[in-house]
Amino acid sequence: MSEDFEDVLHAVGPRLRALRRHRGLTLAELAGTTGVSESTLSRLESGQRRASLELLLPLARAYDVPLDDLVGAPRTGDPRIHLSPIHRHGMTFVPLSRRTGSMQAYKMLIPSTDRPLEPDHQTHDGHEWLYVLTGRLRLVLGDHDLVLPAGEAAEFDTALPHWLGSADGKAVELLILFGRHGERAHLRARARSSRLR
Known part of the structure; x- marks a missing residue:
């Protein structure tokens, strides 16, 4: 050997x-x-x-x-990520990253429904940041019941009872960053120069 x-x-x-x-x-x-x-x-x-x-x-x-x-196998020369969708609670999660133990990225697809679904609150360890790509997301977080249209983002501790669903019965697509042990997404923006060049 x-x-x-x-x-x-x-x-x-x-x-x-x-x-x-x-x-x-x-x-x-x-x-x-x-x-x-x-x-x-x-x-x-x-x-x-x-x-x-x-x-x-x-x-x-x-x-x-x-x-x-x-x-710990070495990566092959193929840079493509072969995505394997995960189906849970009637939704589809597509893993966009494959790093073990740290922040994970997913695309989440919530299908259209005939009638509005009743929230089924979940709790688990971690921290979640999400961004709505298309559709209108209903986010029930503790006592808050929010509707996020495309282009809006939210961030929360997943130890709080929460539920994600369609606000209007139509399909919703969103990006999710999930940190299992409370890692948070940090956004940094550069200040624009006020001078014209």
């Missing part, structure tokens, strides 16, 4: 431990999600157990990352 291959295998355990800790998960929580025992996960992270496809596939699904990210 080549030295490079051995180096890749030895780096898997620390990479898995760092990813789990960054996501704020315990071994017990991860075991419950993946079906892999706590002892196996612990040995895998400490390097006492060799990584196998059988162990890495459920971990990649649980972390929602490509398998290549878990093993």
Whole structure:
């Protein structure tokens, strides 16, 4: 076996431990999600157990990352991002980034409906910034019930009960930046020079 291959295998355990800790998960929580025992996960992270496809596939699904990210595989020469839509709560999320553990970018598509939907509030750890591309978004955030037309943005802590939906039953498209552990989007604008050139 080549030295490079051995180096890749030895780096898997620390990479898995760092990813789990960054996501704020315990071994017990991860075991419950993946079906892999706590002892196996612990040995895998400490390097006492060799990584196998059988162990890495459920971990990649649980972390929602490509398998290549878990093993630290070098990127191929193809710069395209192959998007795999995620369907949840009747909406479609298209991942636009694939970095593990930090701010994630998504395009979200809310389909048109025959009748207005009743808000179903959700809460989870993190911070969200969104920008409406098309349509009219209804954002229910705690006691606030807001309508954001195309071109408007919002930012909020996702620990607050919140719900996103169409304000008028028509389709809505938006961009979302989501930080799992409260990372916030920072916007900076340059001041324009008042002198004409």
